[in-house]
Amino acid sequence: MNCKLRPWRLSDAKNLAAALNNEKILNNLRDGLPFPYTEQDAAAYISVTLSADPNEVFAYAITVDDRAVGSIGAFRQGNIHTQSAELGYYLAEEYWGRGIMTDAIRQLCGIIFKNTDILRIYAEPFAYNIGSRRALEKAGFTREGIMKSNAVKNGKVVDMTLYSLTRSLDPYPVRRLGPEEIPEALDLCWRVFLAFEAPDYAPEGVAAFRASLDDRARTRSLTFYGAFDNEKLVGVLCMRAPQHIGGFFVDAAYHRRGIGKRLFEAMRQDYVHPTFTVNSSPYAVEVYRHLGFVSTDTEQVTDGLRYTPMVFSKGRSDP
Numbered sequence: 001m002n003c004k005l006r007p008w009r010l011s012d013a014k015n016l017a018a019a020l021n022n023e024k025i026l027n028n029l030r031d032g033l034p035f036p037y038t039e040q041d042a043a044a045y046i047s048v049t050l051s052a053d054p055n056e057v058f059a060y061a062i063t064v065d066d067r068a069v070g071s072i073g074a075f076r077q078g079n080i081h082t083q084s085a086e087l088g089y090y091l092a093e094e095y096w097g098r099g100i101m102t103d104a105i106r107q108l109c110g111i112i113f114k115n116t117d118i119l120r121i122y123a124e125p126f127a128y129n130i131g132s133r134r135a136l137e138k139a140g141f142t143r144e145g146i147m148k149s150n151a152v153k154n155g156k157v158v159d160m161t162l163y164s165l166t167r168s169l170d171p172y173p174v175r176r177l178g179p180e181e182i183p184e185a186l187d188l189c190w191r192v193f194l195a196f197e198a199p200d201y202a203p204e205g206v207a208a209f210r211a212s213l214d215d216r217a218r219t220r221s222l223t224f225y226g227a228f229d230n231e232k233l234v235g236v237l238c239m240r241a242p243q244h245i246g247g248f249f250v251d252a253a254y255h256r257r258g259i260g261k262r263l264f265e266a267m268r269q270d271y272v273h274p275t276f277t278v279n280s281s282p283y284a285v286e287v288y289r290h291l292g293f294v295s296t297d298t299e300q301v302t303d304g305l306r307y308t309p310m311v312f313s314k315g316r317s318d319p
Contacts, residue, residue: 002180003100005060005072005107008046012061012068016042019070019092027154028129029090049073058112062091062104069095072104074112074121085112087123089132096131099179105139106178113167114231120166126151127159136163140175172234172259174266177224185224185236186213192249200282204304222246225267227259237263243271245278248287264291274314279307288312 019025021037034041049059059073070091077084087108091101112118125132127146137143141163150160177185190213198206212218227235227250235250237260250259268276280288282299285308293310300307 002064003069003103003107004063004066005104005111006063006066008049008059008061008068010043010046013039013042013046015068016046016061016071019068020090022093024093025090028126028132029088031153055116058085058108058116060104060108062089062100064095064100070100070104072101072108074108074118076118083118084120084122085118087121099138101132101135102138103178103180105135105141107180109139109165110231118167120164122162122164124150124160124162126153127161133161133163139165139178141165172227172229172254172257172262174225174227174235174262176270177226177236181226181233182219182224184233185226185238186219188233188236188251189213189238189247189249192252195252197281197283200306202304205306206304208303208305223270225263227263229254235259235263237267239267243273243276245276248278248284260287261291274312276312278310278312280310282306282308285310 017037017039020033020042021035023035026033026035026037049057052059056076057073058075059071061068062070062072070089072087072089074085074087076082077086087105089101089104091104109121112121122144123132123136123141124147125136127133133143142165144162144164147160147162149157151158190210193209194206198209201209222238222240225237225239226233234254236247237245238247240246248260248263250263268274276293278288278293279300280293285295288310291312292314293312295308296311297309300309
């Protein structure tokens with residue numbers, strides 16, 4: 001289930017109160033929120049948020065079908081930490097376990113890194129809050145450590161976990177793509193295919209490739225990695241089980257910049273087993289050879305698509 005972030009509206013107070021009037025949620029937040037949590041409390045919070053400095057407070061409603069189902073915000077820190085922001089969030093209980101919070105975290109971090117000078121976004125969930133920790137990890141955050149006996153919550157001394165996501169200062173950073181980014185990734189695949197691979201295929205093969213992009217069940221089964229030039233998606237690598245490359249495309253304007261290698265090496269870090277397979281198009285055979293793949297059979301043809309089976313089996317630490 002996808003979500004969208006938008007600025008708060010006073011009309012969201014009823015839905016906000018319904019979501020936050022829940023002890024399960026309050027047990028995972030810092031103290032200070034009243035319980036029961038009323039519409040008046042929600043309206044007061046929304047009013048404060050709407051009047052906050054937009055360069056200091058980045059607060060949004062998490063919505064599904066334009067209904068506010070949760071809250072997410074990041075807050076710029078002070079003094080020497082002025083380019084850091086602390087992340088906080090919560091979600092109505094009936095929406096837990098659907099990937100919504102991971103999606104919301106990705107969206108907010110993208111907004112902040114695109115529009116501000118913030119370099120680091122961090123979060124400090126209670127160590128026992130496994131759901132929050134998983135959402136951060138799936139959104140690309142790194143666990144920096146456990147802060148022992150860092151808080152007193154409900155009369156108990158508890159540990160907290162420190163997570164962070166930093167703006168990449170490297171050219172063309174690579175990360176896993178979220179569901180909302182897949183249509184853009186598929187569009188890039190199609191454009192590059194038409195320019196460089198379609199000329200090697202019969203019309204049947206071009207149609208078969210287009211059908212594979214339109215197959216929603218197939219695309220949902222893939223894991224997508226993207227390389228970026230600032231916020232522009234310039235390269236895509238997608239994986240299907242167990243460890244097979246199902247697509248690998250780099251924008252024509254960004255060829256010969258090492259983006260393909262960046263994508264491949266970033267993807268490799270997510271897998272323990274060092275062996276990967278691919279059915280390479282004629283155009284890409286040499287690209288894969290440069291990455292360390294070798295052919296395992298002669299060229300094949302299926303549904304008009306020409307391909308050469310190839311395998312990579314070097315260790316994780318190999319160049």
